Amino acid sequence: MSQDTLIRRHFGHRARLVLSPAGVSKADGQAHAARTMWNLLHAWWQMMPKEGRTFANADAAIRQARQDIDFLAVLPAQAAQAVLKTYVQAWRNCWDGRAGAPRFKGRDRTVMSVDIPQGRDLNIVRVHRRWGQVNIPKVGRVRFRWTKGLPVGKCADAENRITGARLVKDALGWHIAFRVQTLEIKPAPHPGSEVGIDMGVTVAIALSNGGTYRHGEWLTGKEKARLLHLEQRAAQRKSHRRPGEPTSRRLHRTYDRIAGLRAKAKRRALDWQHQTTTAIARTYATAVVEALTITNMVKSAKGTIDEPGRNVAPKAGLNRAISGQAWGRTITMLTYKTVRHGGTLHKVPAPGTSRRCSACGHTTPGSRESQAVFVCKYPDCGWSGNADHNAARNILHLYRMGHALVPAAGRAVVRRAKRVKPAAAR
Incomplete structure (x- = not known):
């Protein structure tokens, strides 16, 4: 077949993960470590002089941070490198006028995510028609919902393969977004x-x-009534909170239920x-x-x-x-x-x-x-x-x-x- 009739296609596919409570805790820890790594890198960038802001120096800084801070060791080394590459790309986008300057990432306003840059680390296996298994570094083998054909096993080659993935958490739980490369007929x-x-x-x-x-x-009548009830409950509980007092666990649970209904919609x-x-x-x-x-x-x-x-x-x-x-x-x-x-x-x-x-x-x-x-x-x-x-x-x-x-x-x-x-x- 002529190369003129073929086209390389890159796309993403998102699937729901089924994590145990221990797996959820490990994934949460990696996401918090990735956010902390970004903030430390941003602080290092602001303190370093102009001539010291190089990729090699930044790489050495995050390697030293992973050795000195035990909390950051839960993040795989390749995921830490992905944080560095994303941060450098954010500055390039800012210098080219495509985005604003990078900022510190807050716990409440940041999407929890972890990057898996190497597709060969995933070791994806299809269990049966509805479920597959994927290997997540420092988490283990995890089942995911199989809803789309993926180039794995005998179907994978140099042109048709999974190049990487990203773990993303929303109000409905953890998901994995695969980065897929295929060679298709134009x-x-x-x-x-x-x-x-x-x-x-x-x-x-x-x-x-x-x-x-x-x-x-997007929501049924019962779901809309439930959402209204939860929003009223959250407003009532928030009104009883004193200025400067931390948010209670009960109010956090109410917020999580509200976010779950909105994510479903x-x-x-x-x-x-x-x-x-x-x-x-x-x-x-x-x-x-x-x-x-x-x-x-x-x-x-x-x-x-x-x-x-x-x-x-x-x-x-x-x-x-x-x-x-x-x-x-x-x-x-x-x-x-x-x-x-x-x-x-x-x-x-x-x-x-x-x-x-x-x-x-x-x-x-x-x-x-x-x-x-x-x-x-x-x-x-x-x-x-x-x-x-x-x-x-x-x-x-x-x-x-x-x-x-x-x-x-x-x-x-x-x-x-x-x-x-x-x-x-x-």
Whole structure:
């Protein structure tokens, strides 16, 4: 087979781990040690002079720290090296203008995680159809939920293999995220048609051909009632805590239950997004979406003391609804799934797509009568229809007229050029 017909693909796969209480304690200890290693490395970086901030000196510092501090010895040596590489990359991202400067990691605001950089250390074995086993350094053999075919055993080679993994803990427990590399046949051009996609709050996804993708509530009625009860209980227990007094274990347990219900809702939303974006990528050759600046759309309307905002409560509710739909995550999924199925995704300018009439092309004030109905007020038109479908048709029209945006790779660097590293930090 010709090399032109093959393509190397890198992707991740996340699976649920089944850890014993002792295994959970070991994984927690490694995660806390990794966070402490980051903080020590950041403190060392700030204290060292400019000429002493080298990769070799930093490597020697973390090796000495693992010998002097017994608590850090629970972290495997390769995981400690991964912390160093991640920290150095964080500074490179800051110097290139892609991110802010690294900071100390707090216990409460940091996701607990441990990196396993070498895939050969995992020794993955499939036990049967539903379960597999993986070797985690300094934890042991652990079962995980097998939901996707992985290149292990006889299926693994130099081009199809697992290059590493990362342990991540959320409100539902510990998970393992595998980094997978495969060599696949390059997909043929998709034979489907073009479609415009409008993402909204009432209708999650509306298509230019009249199709829609909707979803219900992510939590059942009993689960929402339970969540409300736990939030009220947490607020009551928090009100009885004196200033400066540490949080009680009982309140921590309440917070954990709240986080568990919210994580369950997020997981259901992710499953719906994956199924929906996969269906769109398999059906259509070209998907066209709006280039939305979501961070500006969800800004608060409170204003200032001198100039207070208006309609603060409705705007706050709209911001929560937009954030709950996770439009950016949907676009990200569509981007790589359309490419995988031989299609493409394009973005067009967002202004005016919801106010313009897709039948006559005029933008007349008052045409958007409600969130769901669009009635053109232009005298010679009078077209009426669903507002979301009208916006999706306008999105597709902009693409066909040649208004697709070309992503600018250096835009972020130019916008944050003034935040280049100071001389003392180089």
